[in-house]
Amino acid sequence: MDINQEKADEIFRRIDTDGDGEISRVEFLRHLRQAQGLSEESFEFFDRADRSGDDYLSREEYYRLVRKAVLSDDADPTLVALFR
Ligand SMILES: [Ca+2]
Numbered sequence: 001m002d003i004n005q006e007k008a009d010e011i012f013r014r015i016d017t018d019g020d021g022e023i024s025r026v027e028f029l030r031h032l033r034q035a036q037g038l039s040e041e042s043f044e045f046f047d048r049a050d051r052s053g054d055d056y057l058s059r060e061e062y063y064r065l066v067r068k069a070v071l072s073d074d075a076d077p078t079l080v081a082l083f084r
């Protein structure tokens with residue numbers, strides 16, 4: 001899977017629908033529902049990605065997700081769907 005910085009930023013803006021520069025749980029789940037549908041894991045997934053535990057994905061936390069999707073050969077399908 002290949003994502004450049006430009007593409008990653010474009011997807012970030014698409015997920016961040018209110019444009020406040022962070023991805024809220026609601027925004028994340030809305031995007032995921034459109035991308036592939038929600039599952040039990042969707043909720044866990046957000047919790048794992050939100051390292052600071054403030055219920056928002058910062059840009060830094062988001063980029064960590066992107067790197068994981070790019071670098072891992074057997075990336076979580078949820079992750080891959082996010083960046084399609
Ligand atoms: Ca937002």
Ligand SMILES: [Ca+2]
Nearest residue numbers: 050052054056
């Ligand atoms: Ca956070």
